[in-house]
Amino acid sequence: MSWLEVVVLGLVQGLTEFLPISSSGHLRIVSGIFFGNDPGAAFTAVTQIGTEVAVIVYFAKDLWNLITTWFRGLRDPEVRASQDYRMAWMVIIGTIPIGVLGILFQDQIQTVARNLWLIATTLIVFGLLLGLAERFGKQERPVEKLTMRDGIILGFAQAMALIPGVSRSGGTITVGLFLGLERAAAVRFSFLLAIPAVFASGLFTLPDVFAGDGPSPFQMIVAVLIAGVVGYAVIAWILRFVEKNTVYVFVAYRIALGAALLAALAIGAVSAT
DSSP, X not given: OOHHHHHHHHHHHHHHTTTTTOHHHHHHHHIIIXXXXXXOHHHHHXXXXXXXXXXXXXXXXXXXXXXXXXXXXXXXXXXXXXXXXXXXXXXXXXHHHHHHHHHHTHHHHHTGGGOHHHHHHHHHHHHHHHXXXXXXXXXXXXXXXXXXXXXXXXXXXXXXXXXXXXXXHHHHHHHHHHTTBOXXXXXXXXXXXXXXXXXXXXXXXXXXXXXXXXXXXXXXXXXXXXXXXHHHHHHHHHHHHHHHSOSHHHHHHHHHHHHHHHHHHHTTSSOOO
C-alpha cells in the first residue's frame, strides 16, 4: 500500500465515520476508484480505532461517569436507579448483536459484502430510510429518556453496519429517530454505542491488516492517527449541526453517490470487486 493511499484513506475514515454516510462504504469506493483495489475489512476496522479514540477523548467525562456508576451500581442497589447506570448497561447489551453477527458472518463481511453493487444499493436504500425517519420521527425524547428496550433495538440497528454502505451512525440514527428520539440524542448514543464494538473489531482483525500487500505497521499507525484527529473535529461539528438542522443533506448525498456508483458500474468504469 502506498503512502498516498494510507493518507487518503485515513482522511476518508476520519471525515465519514461519524456522518450517516458509511465510512466503510467510502473507504471501499475511494480505494476502488482511485487506487484500483480493496483495502479490506480489516484495514477499515483498524482505522476505526483512531476515530473511536476521538470519541473517548471528546466524551471523556461522560464515559468516566458511565463506567464508575456502573461499577458502583454492581454493589449499591440505590445507584441502579440512575440514568448513567442504565445507560452503561444499554451500551453493553447493545454491543452484543454486532459482536455475535460479526463473528457468525465474518467471511461474508470480508468478501461478498464488499461488492460495489451491494454498497451502491445500500447507500440509496438506507439513505431513503434515513429521510423517512427524519420526516416521520417525533423527535421528542432526549437522551435521558432512553430505555433498555431502545438500547437493544439500537444495538441491532448498529449491527446492520456490518454491511458496507449502511453506516453505523446512519443505522442507529435512523432507528433512533423512528423510536422518537431527538436528533442529537440519537447521534450521541450512536457514538457511545460504537466504542466497545469498534475497539473489539479493530483489535480482532489487526493481524489481518499486514497480510499480503497491506500497509506496514508504521503506515497503519499514521492512518489511525489521521483518522482520529480528523474524526475529533467531525464529532464537534456534527453534534452542533444536528441540533439545528435536518439530516436531509446526508440523505441527498447518499442517494446521489449511490446512483453515480451504479451508473459507473453499469458502464464498466469501475470494477465491482
